[in-house]
Amino acid sequence: MLHIENVSRVLGDRVLFAGVDLDVHSGQRLALIGENGSGKTTLLRVLAGLDQPDVGRVMVTRRVALLEQERVFESGTVLEVVTPAALRQARLALELTSARLENGASDAITAFAEAEEAYRLAGGYHFEARAGRVLAGLGLHPESKVTQLSGGQNRRVLLARLLLAPADLFLLDEPTNHLDEQGAVWLRDWIRASDAAFVLASHDRAFLDAVTTSTAELDRGHLTVYPAPYTQAMVLKAELLAAQTRDYAAFRRKQDALEDERLRRASQARSAGQYNHKRASDGDKLLAKGKAQNAQNVNASRARAIERRQEHLAAHAPVKPFANRPQIHLNLPEVPHGPSEILHAQHLSVWRGERQLLKDQTLDVRRGDRIVLTGPNGGGKTTLLTALFGLPTQQPLHLQGEIRRGGGLSVYRVGQQGEELAGLETVAEALLEANPALTFHQLHEVTAQVNLPGPAIPLTALSGGQRTRLTLARLGVTRAQVWVLDEPTNHLDLPAIEALEALLMTFPGTVVMATHDQALIARVATRRWHVEAGQVWEGVGGREGGVTLETVLKA
Incomplete structure (x- = not known):
C-alpha cells in the first residue's frame, strides 16, 4: 500500500530524519511516536505526498488521506463541509441530468443513467447516514454553521471530514486532541471496525494500545518499528536497549x-x-x-x-544506545505535610452569568489524594477546579454554599494553555515563581539537567519542547502541598507524559487533576470524580479499576 525507502528530510540546517524505511500494508494500524519536534508531522506529510523528501523515494499504490492540523471554513454547515468534493460534484451532475429528463430525449436518459451510476459509486445513497453516525460520534450537529464553531469543534470537523473521505490509508496526526472520553471511545471503535489502514501520530497511550498493531518510533532522526502496540513496544525497546x-x-x-x-x-x-x-x-x-x-x-x-x-x-561496532531524558535531582527540602483535610465543599453551586454550572455539590479532598476529574468537554471540570481552589479566571464565577480550605495551604496550578506562565519573562522567573527559595547555583543546575539554554533566556525564545521541559522542571522544584492540574498532558510528548506520571506517583502531597488521558488515570488516580451536567459522581481510582462512562450515566 505504501513503501518509503532511504527517505531523508532536512529543515534549514537541521536533519529531521535520515535513512527512513517503512512499509504500510492493507489493514495495518501503525502508531507513530516521538518527542515534540522529532519530525512526525513532516513524515506524515511526506507519506501523503504533500512534502517531497530531500533524499529517497515514496511509492503509494492506494488512496491516502491526511488529517489537516488547521483550516478555517468560511461558510456552510458541518454536513456540507464534510461532504467529499467528488460526491458534491456527482450530486450536482445528478441534479442537472435529472432536470433534463423532462424532454424524454435518449441522450438525456443516457446522461442521467451515467450520472446516477457515478453518484451511487461515490456512496451518495448512503453518505448522509454514514455522516450522521460520524458526526454524532464526534459530538457535532450536521446543521451547525461552521463559522460559529469553537477551535475544538473545528478540529473535530476536520477529523469527521477525513473519516468520511474515500481513502484506503488514513494518516491521523493527534486525532484524539479535543475529544472527550466518549468521543475517543467512539473513534477507537470506528477505527477497529474499518478495513482501511491507519498511521496514527498520538500521545494518547491508552488509545494507541487499543487500536494499533505496531509502533514506529522516530527518535533523533532514526525510525525504529516494533511489531506490537505502544506499551508492548516500549517493553521490546527496553529489552533492545539493555542488549545494546x-x-x-x-x-x-x-x-x-x-x-x-x-x-x-x-x-x-x-x-x-x-x-x-x-x-x-x-x-x-x-x-x-x-x-x-x-x-x-x-x-x-x-x-x-x-x-x-x-x-x-x-x-563492526555495535550501535551506541541513546541517552535517556535527563531527570531533575536537587537537594531540596521535603514538601510540607500540611493539614489532613485539604478542602471541604458543602452544598456548592456555581454560576457564570445566568448559566448554572454546578448544582448543590458536597465534596472533600484529603491529604495524599490523587483525584482525577473526568467528563465531557464543557461538562464543568475547569469550573470545578477554579471554584474549589479560588483560581483566577477571565469570566467571574458566582458561588453559593460553603468552601472550607485547610490552613496554610500552598497550591501550584498548571493550566490547559500554560496560563501559569503569563506575565513571566525569563526561565529564571518561571522557576523562581514555582520555588522562590532556589539559589543562583540551583537555577543553573536545573536548566542544565533538563537541557534548557540557561536561566536568563526569555520564555519567548523557547521552542515547544523546551517549554515542555520547563513545565516539568517547575513541577520538579515546587514545594507546594497541592497540585491543581487542568489537562496537564496537553502539548506534552510521550516521554514528557511518562516523566509527569513518575512525578505524580512520587509526589507526597495532594493532586487534583482534570484529564482525558486514560493511561495516566489508570496509573495515578486514587479517586475519580466524573463531572457532567452540573453534577459530580464519585468513582474509585484508576488503580482499582475505575468506573466506565456507561456506569456513571446510568447512576
Whole structure:
C-alpha cells in the first residue's frame, strides 16, 4: 500500500530524519511516536505526498488521506463541509441530468443513467447516514454553521471530514486532541471496525494500545518499528536497549584492552629502539644490537597488528544506545505535610452569568489524594477546579454554599494553555515563581539537567519542547502541598507524559487533576470524580479499576 525507502528530510540546517524505511500494508494500524519536534508531522506529510523528501523515494499504490492540523471554513454547515468534493460534484451532475429528463430525449436518459451510476459509486445513497453516525460520534450537529464553531469543534470537523473521505490509508496526526472520553471511545471503535489502514501520530497511550498493531518510533532522526502496540513496544525497546547497552559495554572493554596492549607494544618498540648497545661488553655488542632490533621489530609488528584489529572492531561496532531524558535531582527540602483535610465543599453551586454550572455539590479532598476529574468537554471540570481552589479566571464565577480550605495551604496550578506562565519573562522567573527559595547555583543546575539554554533566556525564545521541559522542571522544584492540574498532558510528548506520571506517583502531597488521558488515570488516580451536567459522581481510582462512562450515566 505504501513503501518509503532511504527517505531523508532536512529543515534549514537541521536533519529531521535520515535513512527512513517503512512499509504500510492493507489493514495495518501503525502508531507513530516521538518527542515534540522529532519530525512526525513532516513524515506524515511526506507519506501523503504533500512534502517531497530531500533524499529517497515514496511509492503509494492506494488512496491516502491526511488529517489537516488547521483550516478555517468560511461558510456552510458541518454536513456540507464534510461532504467529499467528488460526491458534491456527482450530486450536482445528478441534479442537472435529472432536470433534463423532462424532454424524454435518449441522450438525456443516457446522461442521467451515467450520472446516477457515478453518484451511487461515490456512496451518495448512503453518505448522509454514514455522516450522521460520524458526526454524532464526534459530538457535532450536521446543521451547525461552521463559522460559529469553537477551535475544538473545528478540529473535530476536520477529523469527521477525513473519516468520511474515500481513502484506503488514513494518516491521523493527534486525532484524539479535543475529544472527550466518549468521543475517543467512539473513534477507537470506528477505527477497529474499518478495513482501511491507519498511521496514527498520538500521545494518547491508552488509545494507541487499543487500536494499533505496531509502533514506529522516530527518535533523533532514526525510525525504529516494533511489531506490537505502544506499551508492548516500549517493553521490546527496553529489552533492545539493555542488549545494546551490554553489547556496547563489551565493545568498549575490548576496545580499551586492545588500546592498552597497542600502547604497551608501541612503548616497548620505542624502548628497544632507544637501547644503547655500546653499553654492552665488547664481545656482546653485536648480539645486544641484534636483540634490540629484533625486540623493536616484533613489538612494532604486534602494535600494527593490533591497530588492524582495532580498525576491524570499529568497522563492526555495535550501535551506541541513546541517552535517556535527563531527570531533575536537587537537594531540596521535603514538601510540607500540611493539614489532613485539604478542602471541604458543602452544598456548592456555581454560576457564570445566568448559566448554572454546578448544582448543590458536597465534596472533600484529603491529604495524599490523587483525584482525577473526568467528563465531557464543557461538562464543568475547569469550573470545578477554579471554584474549589479560588483560581483566577477571565469570566467571574458566582458561588453559593460553603468552601472550607485547610490552613496554610500552598497550591501550584498548571493550566490547559500554560496560563501559569503569563506575565513571566525569563526561565529564571518561571522557576523562581514555582520555588522562590532556589539559589543562583540551583537555577543553573536545573536548566542544565533538563537541557534548557540557561536561566536568563526569555520564555519567548523557547521552542515547544523546551517549554515542555520547563513545565516539568517547575513541577520538579515546587514545594507546594497541592497540585491543581487542568489537562496537564496537553502539548506534552510521550516521554514528557511518562516523566509527569513518575512525578505524580512520587509526589507526597495532594493532586487534583482534570484529564482525558486514560493511561495516566489508570496509573495515578486514587479517586475519580466524573463531572457532567452540573453534577459530580464519585468513582474509585484508576488503580482499582475505575468506573466506565456507561456506569456513571446510568447512576
